[in-house]
Amino acid sequence: MKLVVNGEAVNFDAPLNLYDVLEQQGVVEMLIAVARNGEFVPKGEYKLTDLIDGDEIEIVSPQQGG
Numbered sequence: 001m002k003l004v005v006n007g008e009a010v011n012f013d014a015p016l017n018l019y020d021v022l023e024q025q026g027v028v029e030m031l032i033a034v035a036r037n038g039e040f041v042p043k044g045e046y047k048l049t050d051l052i053d054g055d056e057i058e059i060v061s062p063q064q065g066g
Helices: 018-024
Strands: 002-005 008-011 033-036 056-060
Touching (some): 018 056
Parallel strands (some): 002 056
């Protein structure tokens, strides 16, 4: 299965859910916000969000600034 994660094409073994991708990316325990195909996904729905070939995942973390 090919997904686009933060603008980069990445191959994964199917089937998988959003939590699986975040775990493989090493960010599951970090303070992040995640969107699937442009739609925000609440943290409580990561394991319930099944992914399909071609999905676009954006993972962002808060930035400190001023």
